[in-house]
Amino acid sequence: MRPGGGGGGFQFSVFSLWLSVARFLLALPSSRLITMSDDELCYCFHVSQRKVVNYIRIHQPRVPSQISECGGAGTGCGWCVPFLRKLFDAALQKGELKLDIDPVEYARERSEYIQRQKQQRAAAQGKVADDVGEKQC
Ligand code: FES
Numbered sequence: 001m002r003p004g005g006g007g008g009g010f011q012f013s014v015f016s017l018w019l020s021v022a023r024f025l026l027a028l029p030s031s032r033l034i035t036m037s038d039d040e041l042c043y044c045f046h047v048s049q050r051k052v053v054n055y056i057r058i059h060q061p062r063v064p065s066q067i068s069e070c071g072g073a074g075t076g077c078g079w080c081v082p083f084l085r086k087l088f089d090a091a092l093q094k095g096e097l098k099l100d101i102d103p104v105e106y107a108r109e110r111s112e113y114i115q116r117q118k119q120q121r122a123a124a125q126g127k128v129a130d131d132v133g134e135k136q137c
Pocket of ligand 1: 042
């Protein structure tokens with residue numbers, strides 16, 4: 001039997017663990033206590049805002065394009081690049097690494113962006129086809 005007996009040691013160790021966690025959290029700067037969004041920031045590569053913010057904090061990129069090393073963020077359609085840049089700029093200014101975006105609105109706007117790109121590509125291909133047709137005549 002352990003000195004002090006009766007399971008009190010277990011209760012004490014849980015309490016001291018809890019106390020250590022609380023002390024750790026209180027010692028962090030307030031910006032680190034912000035709840036980060038698990039919503040996707042880069043839809044092309046399924047990279048969340050939380051992942052990007054953690055990448056920026058840990059790797060401290062020198063230029064915004066280095067954020068692409070975080071799961072390829074920003075290297076697809078390009079929609080998320082301005083948002084990645086905003087997070088980068090916030091980190092440079094030691095601001096809050098958080099985007100105030102409505103995930104539903106963000107997804108809708110990204111969808112419209114993709115549609116516009118497809119239309120522009122189709123129009124460009126039509127123009128090329130017209131140009132080729134003119135040269136052959
Ligand atoms: S949404 Fe990030 S590159 Fe397309």
